[in-house]
Amino acid sequence: xxxxxxxxxxxxxxxxxxxxxxxxxxxxxxxxxxxxxxxxxxxxxxxxxxxxxxxxxxxxxxxxxxxxxxxxxxxxxxxxxxxxxxxxxxxxxxxxxxxxxxxxxxxxxxxxxxxxxxxxxxxxxxxxxxxxxxxxx
Amino acid sequence: xxxxxxxxxxxxxxxxxxxxxxxxxxxxxxxxxxxxxxxxxxxxxxxxxxxxxxxxxxxxxxxxxxxxxxxxxxxxxxxxxxxxxxxxxxxxxxxxxxxxxxxxxxxxxxxxxxxxxxxxxxxxxxxxxxxxxxxxx
Amino acid sequence: xxxxxxxxxxxxxxxxxxxxxxxxxxxxxxxxxxxxxxxxxxxxxxxxxxxxxxxxxxxxxxxxxxxxxxxxxxxxxxxxxxxxxxxxxxxxxxxxxxxxxxxxxxxxxxxxxxxxxxxxxxxxxxxxxxxxxxxxx
Numbered sequence: 001x002x003x004x005x006x007x008x009x010x011x012x013x014x015x016x017x018x019x020x021x022x023x024x025x026x027x028x029x030x031x032x033x034x035x036x037x038x039x040x041x042x043x044x045x046x047x048x049x050x051x052x053x054x055x056x057x058x059x060x061x062x063x064x065x066x067x068x069x070x071x072x073x074x075x076x077x078x079x080x081x082x083x084x085x086x087x088x089x090x091x092x093x094x095x096x097x098x099x100x101x102x103x104x105x106x107x108x109x110x111x112x113x114x115x116x117x118x119x120x121x122x123x124x125x126x127x128x129x130x131x132x133x134x135x136x137x
Numbered sequence: 138x139x140x141x142x143x144x145x146x147x148x149x150x151x152x153x154x155x156x157x158x159x160x161x162x163x164x165x166x167x168x169x170x171x172x173x174x175x176x177x178x179x180x181x182x183x184x185x186x187x188x189x190x191x192x193x194x195x196x197x198x199x200x201x202x203x204x205x206x207x208x209x210x211x212x213x214x215x216x217x218x219x220x221x222x223x224x225x226x227x228x229x230x231x232x233x234x235x236x237x238x239x240x241x242x243x244x245x246x247x248x249x250x251x252x253x254x255x256x257x258x259x260x261x262x263x264x265x266x267x268x269x270x271x272x273x274x
Numbered sequence: 275x276x277x278x279x280x281x282x283x284x285x286x287x288x289x290x291x292x293x294x295x296x297x298x299x300x301x302x303x304x305x306x307x308x309x310x311x312x313x314x315x316x317x318x319x320x321x322x323x324x325x326x327x328x329x330x331x332x333x334x335x336x337x338x339x340x341x342x343x344x345x346x347x348x349x350x351x352x353x354x355x356x357x358x359x360x361x362x363x364x365x366x367x368x369x370x371x372x373x374x375x376x377x378x379x380x381x382x383x384x385x386x387x388x389x390x391x392x393x394x395x396x397x398x399x400x401x402x403x404x405x406x407x408x409x410x411x
Contacts, residue, residue: 001138001275001411003310005379036140038177038272040312040377044386046327052235053183058215059227066228070207070344078332090333091340094370096231098326098389101238101375103177103270105142110268112181115235131384133377135312135410136272137138138275173277175314175409189372190320195352196364203365207344233368238375240314240407242279247405249318252372273409274275 004032004134007044012124018060019119021130025102026109028132035107037136042099044131047089047123049096055116067092067122089122096120104136141169141271144181149261155197156256158267162239163246165269172244174273179236181268184226184260186233192253204229204259226259233257241273278306278408281318286398292334293393295404299376300383302406309381311410316373318405321363321397323370329390341366341396363396370394378410 006028010019025039041050053059070091077087100117103110109117119130143165147156162176178187190196205225214224237254240247246254256267280302284293299313315324327333344365351361374391377384383391393404 003410005310005377005384036142036272038175038270038312040375042377042384044384044389046386046388051231053227053231054216056216056219058218059224062214062216062224063228063231066208071340077336079328079330079336081332082330087333087336090327091337094325094327094337097234097371099375101177101236103142103179103268105268105270110142110179110181110270112183112266114183115181129386131377131379133312133379133384135310136140173279173409175312175407188368190364190368191353193353193356195355196361199351199353199361200365200368203345234371238314238373240279240316240405242405242407247279247316247318247407249320249403251320252318273277 001137002032002034006132008130009127010119011127012121015124016064017121017124020055020116021119022117025117025132028134029104032134034104034134034136037104039102039104040133041117042131044129047086047093048128049093049098049120050100051096051118051120052100052115054114071095086123092122138274139169139171143269145267146264147256148264149258152261153201154258154261157192157253158256159254162254162269165271166241169271171241171271171273174241176239176241177270178254179268181266184223184230185265186230186235186257187237188233188255188257189237189252191251208232223260229259275411276306276308280406282404283401284393285401286395289398290338291395291398294329294390295393296391299391299406302408303378306408308378308408308410311378313376313378314407315391316405318403321360321367322402323367323372323394324374325370325392325394326374326389328388345369360397366396
């Protein structure tokens with residue numbers, strides 16, 4: 001069994017941002033030498049997420065609007081009594097989920113034609129990390 | 138380490154449909170020869186999902202109603218400027234998630250008594266694929 | 275390849291409860307002897323979830339309020355025609371998700387500083403199980 005681990009750091013300009021990281025996952029698989037296995041991609045923060053969907057800018061704006069509607073920013077979270085202001089970002093992270101796991105087949109990400117891996121930042125403008133863990137043979 | 142990969146194609150009659158695929162995952166495990174490991178089941182499309190829940194027809198209708206409420210069909214998605222009409226299906230896929238990973242113990246899916254694996258189609262009436270990847274020994 | 279499987283039973287006092295199980299996952303890794311791999315933590319019920327987020331009591335109350343808003347308790351679920359009263363708990367489980375998979379690096383959970391693993395009970399006051407499956411080498 002082979003395994004490979006790497007970390008990537010993001011520091012977004014905006015509070016919320018969606019970054020296509022498919023090429024980083026593919027590069028990690030190439031480094032790992034794994035031909036058959038799985039790639040786990042996981043945000044290391046509780047106010048960010050990882051998801052697989054379309055690289056279409058209109059849709060990405062739709063996703064952002066939708067998350068704002070279902071988990072709005074606002075002053076009324078109990079979490080804010082700790083001095084934080086990012087209650088909404090925690091809920092957005094829960095909804096989108098903080099991690100995906102993707103099959104590796106024939107040394108490539110086994111995704112459909114439109115599937116892309118995204119890092120979803122919900123409380124950015126500071127350094128945050130993602131771990132990619134490859135396992136297989 | 139052993140691995141096994143297979144693909145299944147679905148072409149639903151209705152736009153939205155929920156299909157119990159537990160037997161397909163179990164059959165894939167049997168073919169793989171894996172006794173201890175993990176089964177990754179992943180939709181290869183950005184308008185479909187995989188989830189684990191109950192095989193009760195009333196609940197399945199409840200899930201469909203609920204997804205329609207939280208991610209409604211409608212004309213107002215920016216994504217539709219590309220000519221698409223399935224903005225809601227992308228959001229439903231994000232909410233339900235496109236993949237599950239299930240333990241394999243003693244050559245069987247290690248699920249609770251009521252847990253069943255579902256393929257959730259949100260934009261069907263055309264051929265769409267699911268990948269099952271088994272890994273273990 | 276090494277693997278290790280263990281089960282934990284929860285019987286909560288309240289219908290909904292959030293229990294930090296990070297120490298149980300870490301103990302399972304120690305027992306497994308796995309240094310590089312993955313830990314799969316999965317609820318074995320269709321009315322419970324597993325998620326990774328913050329161990330802050332105000333936020334946990336925010337999460338509970340939010341889930342009640344997006345998937346409210348109520349008499350109007352079709353699922354209740356079976357005699358059940360927990361339609362909301364199924365939807366909450368879908369939203370939060372029933373499972374997480376976490377990298378293991380250098381024989382430890384490879385989580386960020388604030389990430390904790392939670393068992394989310396949505397229909398408790400009875401015995402329910404979680405499976406932890408460790409795989410790696």
